[in-house]
Amino acid sequence: MPKTFSPKDIQPVLTGDIRAQLEALPLQADRPLIVTDADEVIAQFIAGLEIFLTRNGFWLDLQSFAISGNVKRADDHSVVERAEVQELLAHFFATDTENLLPVPGAADALAALSTRTQIIVLSNVPQPQRAARQRWLRQHGMDYPLIANSGPKGAAVQHLRSKIAAPVFFLDDLPPNLTSVSELVDDAHLLHFIADSRLAALIGPAPGCHLHTTNWDEAHDYIAKALDMAGFAAAG
Numbered sequence: 001m002p003k004t005f006s007p008k009d010i011q012p013v014l015t016g017d018i019r020a021q022l023e024a025l026p027l028q029a030d031r032p033l034i035v036t037d038a039d040e041v042i043a044q045f046i047a048g049l050e051i052f053l054t055r056n057g058f059w060l061d062l063q064s065f066a067i068s069g070n071v072k073r074a075d076d077h078s079v080v081e082r083a084e085v086q087e088l089l090a091h092f093f094a095t096d097t098e099n100l101l102p103v104p105g106a107a108d109a110l111a112a113l114s115t116r117t118q119i120i121v122l123s124n125v126p127q128p129q130r131a132a133r134q135r136w137l138r139q140h141g142m143d144y145p146l147i148a149n150s151g152p153k154g155a156a157v158q159h160l161r162s163k164i165a166a167p168v169f170f171l172d173d174l175p176p177n178l179t180s181v182s183e184l185v186d187d188a189h190l191l192h193f194i195a196d197s198r199l200a201a202l203i204g205p206a207p208g209c210h211l212h213t214t215n216w217d218e219a220h221d222y223i224a225k226a227l228d229m230a231g232f233a234a235a236g
């Protein structure tokens, strides 16, 4: 019988470095797992980017759920070309990764949930800024293990899922990451979290997501209720 095409055929495999980072995690098989993105979920990426752009003679005209195409020059409001936007983003990560403000409520919600879950930050932070991001997490009361991923996140979450016999939660702002996880992990709770409400208003929930939110009270509530229903009671 001819092999039929499946979306799984085009999923990236884990590179050696990402696999090594995942293998080094001290995971408990019987404890629920929260896998959270950093930028725009626990760190105010867009707000920080706007400060950086203003400092450098640009501004972000949020006309669509994208950065490329929406960066404009302050002097003549001309659109900055994609290649230059990529350069600006690399520069931004290099200079401002540790300047980002935390998303309100993120540290408290994660601290409360950590009494009955284990938490990992799965971020597509550029490799050169990995240490800076871990310092940022520590500084803002979210000193959880950081995995510096690259590309769609399904393969990494699938790897983690295979080690955990308890509920798994995945939070991200980018629909392709949520879709990637939904294609490889049948039973992950998918939370489409976009901290910046202007950005959130520009896009609907990613397909198959269980929650679309801009705030940590709602995310905390959703996760706490799902844990209650799965029999992982709150401590105390």
Ligand SMILES: [Mg+2]
Pocket (backbone or CB within 6 Å): 037, 038, 039, 040, 041, 172, 173, 174
């Ligand atoms: Mg993000």
